[in-house]
Amino acid sequence: MLGGLLAYCERLTAANRELSRQNGELQRRSELERRLVASVSHELRTPLNAVIGFSELMDGGRTGPVSDVQREHLGIIRTSGQHMLTLVNDMLDQAQVEAGHIRLAPQPVEPAVVVAECISSLERAAAEQKVSIEFDPRPVGISSLDPTRLRQVVLNYLSNAIKFAGRHATVTVRLIREPGRLLIEVVDTGPGIDAADQPRVFEAFTSLSPAPRDGTGLGLAVTKLIVEAQGGQVGVRSTAGAGSTFFAWLPLAPAGRDDPRPSPIAAAVGRGRKASARRAPRPMVARR
Amino acid sequence: MTERRRSGPVLVVDDHPLSCRLLERILDFEGYTTLVASSIAEAEALVRETVPSLIVVDIRLPDGSGLDLARRLKLEPATWRCTVLACSAGATAGERTRALQAGCDDYVAKPVEIGSFIRLVSKFAAPDHDRRAPAAGGVRRAPLPKAL
Numbered sequence: 001m002l003g004g005l006l007a008y009c010e011r012l013t014a015a016n017r018e019l020s021r022q023n024g025e026l027q028r029r030s031e032l033e034r035r036l037v038a039s040v041s042h043e044l045r046t047p048l049n050a051v052i053g054f055s056e057l058m059d060g061g062r063t064g065p066v067s068d069v070q071r072e073h074l075g076i077i078r079t080s081g082q083h084m085l086t087l088v089n090d091m092l093d094q095a096q097v098e099a100g101h102i103r104l105a106p107q108p109v110e111p112a113v114v115v116a117e118c119i120s121s122l123e124r125a126a127a128e129q130k131v132s133i134e135f136d137p138r139p140v141g142i143s144s145l146d147p148t149r150l151r152q153v154v155l156n157y158l159s160n161a162i163k164f165a166g167r168h169a170t171v172t173v174r175l176i177r178e179p180g181r182l183l184i185e186v187v188d189t190g191p192g193i194d195a196a197d198q199p200r201v202f203e204a205f206t207s208l209s210p211a212p213r214d215g216t217g218l219g220l221a222v223t224k225l226i227v228e229a230q231g232g233q234v235g236v237r238s239t240a241g242a243g244s245t246f247f248a249w250l251p252l253a254p255a256g257r258d259d260p261r262p263s264p265i266a267a268a269v270g271r272g273r274k275a276s277a278r279r280a281p282r283p284m285v286a287r288r
Numbered sequence: 289m290t291e292r293r294r295s296g297p298v299l300v301v302d303d304h305p306l307s308c309r310l311l312e313r314i315l316d317f318e319g320y321t322t323l324v325a326s327s328i329a330e331a332e333a334l335v336r337e338t339v340p341s342l343i344v345v346d347i348r349l350p351d352g353s354g355l356d357l358a359r360r361l362k363l364e365p366a367t368w369r370c371t372v373l374a375c376s377a378g379a380t381a382g383e384r385t386r387a388l389q390a391g392c393d394d395y396v397a398k399p400v401e402i403g404s405f406i407r408l409v410s411k412f413a414a415p416d417h418d419r420r421a422p423a424a425g426g427v428r429r430a431p432l433p434k435a436l
Contacts, residue, residue, distance in 0.1 A: 038378065042348070045377035049398040050306035056402055057310075062317050085399060103382065 030098075037095035044088045052081040090218035093152075094204070097225040104146045104230060106253040111175050111182055112139045114147050118154040119173065122162060130167045133158070140177040144253035149226050150184075156223040157186035157246045165190030165243075180252055181232075187245045193238040201236055223248070293414040294369070296341035297321040301331040301357065302375070303350050307398065311344060311375075311405075318406055319415030327351045332360075339366055341413040344396070347376040347383065355390035362391035371412035375400070 055077040057063055058070075066074065096102055116137050126133050154173070161171040165188035176183040193201060204221035224234045231251045238244035298315050302308045303326045312322045323340060325331035328351045331343075343361065345354035354374060361367040374387035377398040384395040393412065396405055 042377045045398050046304055046307060049377065049400060050310055052399045053310040053314075053402065054306075057313060057317075060402075063313075081399075 033095065037092055041088050041092040045085070048081055048085050048088070052078055052085065055081065087218070090222050093222045094218060094225060097222070097229050102226065102229045104149065106144045106146050108142045109145055109147045109150070110139050110142055111145065111150060111177075111184075112137055114150050115154050115173055115175060115184075118151055118158055122155070122158055125159065126162050126171070129162055129165075129169075131162050131165060132170050133162075134170060134172040136174075140175045140182070143177065143182055145182070145250060146230075149230065150250065152226055153223050153248050153250070154184060154186075156219045157184070157248070160219060160246070161186050161188040161190070161244075164188075182250045182252060183247060184250065185245055185247045187243065189243045192240045192242050192244055193236065194240050195238075198236055198238060202234060220246075293410070293412060294341035294371070295414045295416060297323045297338060297416075298409065298413060299323045299325065299331065299334060299340040299343045301325045301328070301343065301349065301354060302346040303327060303348075304346070307346070307375075310400065314400075314402055314405065315409070318410070319417050320409070320413065321416055328354070328357045331357060335361070335367055340370055342371040342373065342409060344373045344375050344409075345392075347374055347378060347387070355387060355392070358387070358390045358392050373408065 055074045058066060059074040059078065115135060119133050119135055123133070158171065158173065161169075165171055169189045171189075172185075172187040174183075174185040174187065176185070202220045202224040204218055227234045227248045227250060233249045234247065236244055236246050298320045300308055300311045300315070300322060302311070302324075305326075308324055308326070312324060315322045323334050323338065325334050326349075328349055331345070334340075335343075343358075345357055347354045349357070354376075358372045358374065361370060361372060371393045372391065373394050373396055374383075374390075374392040375396040375398060376383055376387075384397075387395045394408060396408065
């Protein structure tokens with residue numbers, strides 16, 4: 001009996017040793033993969049610096065007069081460069097999150113201010129698609145969040161909605177603050193998503209559109225990774241023909257003030273916003 | 289905010305010729321005289337001759353890390369007042385933190401956003417000539433290849 005126990009202990013020790021070795025090997029490979037992606041990202045961003053930078057200089061007329069046709073071509077070069085940059089950034093984000101290297105830097109921010117900035121940066125894209133964006137810019141309260149990651153989530157959802165909702169659609173952004181968490185909803189009046197396709201929308205390189213689009217195929221997958229890495233949750237509710245609602249729950253760091261009082265900054269921004277964001281009645285409860 | 293803007297040339301340290309040329313052009317259009325170095329050794333030689341008002345330094349350089357150069361410059365009596373901006377295509381949160389820890393005053397990610405870059409430079413350095421139309425001059429550098 002003692003011999004059997006000793007043999008069992010030896011097998012257990014050997015199994016532990018093997019597990020430990022495999023764990024070390026996995027960590028080594030994960031680190032190598034992260035370094036490889038970081039290196040590829042660096043090598044791609046360097047020429048993009050020249051492509052985007054010089055076309056921007058010319059487009060701005062700094063290098064001499066530019067004809068309408070030249071301006072159109074410069075716009076194509078810049079847009080293509082920016083598209084490639086988005087792809088590179090998405091790849092880097094995905095690799096960092098998967099390797100457990102996501103760095104969160106929570107700080108007190110007013111989420112409504114971040115959303116308003118995101119809407120401003122996409123106003124041109126929305127105007128081109130004749131999509132109107134609605135947002136109630138009133139503050140929801142200073143929250144302890146990583147503003148860069150919040151911006152990424154909002155920009156991904158919003159740019160997706162602008163791209164896929166179709167011309168003359170309306171996209172509504174909602175923020176709902178609850179104790180300990182924040183809900184971001186982007187609601188569009190587009191064609192919606194079939195129920196069978198909904199579970200796949202957050203998978204990498206999934207395109208549900210029959211027409212070729214200029215997305216990277218990584219945006220929603222990266223959004224999911226970023227939100228889940230913070231302990232949050234993403235999802236979509238949609239009915240074919242009746243629009244979609246993409247949502248993300250983000251936990252608020254305990255260090256933040258759990259106090260939905262308006263901040264003076266957000267109040268000022270709210271008063272100052274006159275652009276395309278039309279004020280919508282504020283929903284009292286989250287639609288879930 | 290009452291930052292005292294220093295006068296003097298801006299030194300760009302970058303081994304990628306097109307990145308260098310882009311920064312030179314942007315700075316030249318804004319009225320700055322530019323010095324260009326493609327390595328730490330070249331940068332140190334130039335700094336011994338002329339103390340720049342501001343240095344834009346790439347992190348990955350052929351003879352070492354631009355952050356080591358930043359650290360040294362911040363310890364030298366002649367250059368510790370120079371503003372040092374790290375500029376890199378790495379663009380990760382870790383890299384920005386390392387740059388600030390090395391003594392850099394700020395970090396610029398490539399691709400450079402021209403408007404933000406100009407605002408940042410003009411916060412620390414004063415232009416020394418009025419340049420509104422493109423012309424030769426304002427830049428001292430070795431000849432660059434026509435294409436890569």
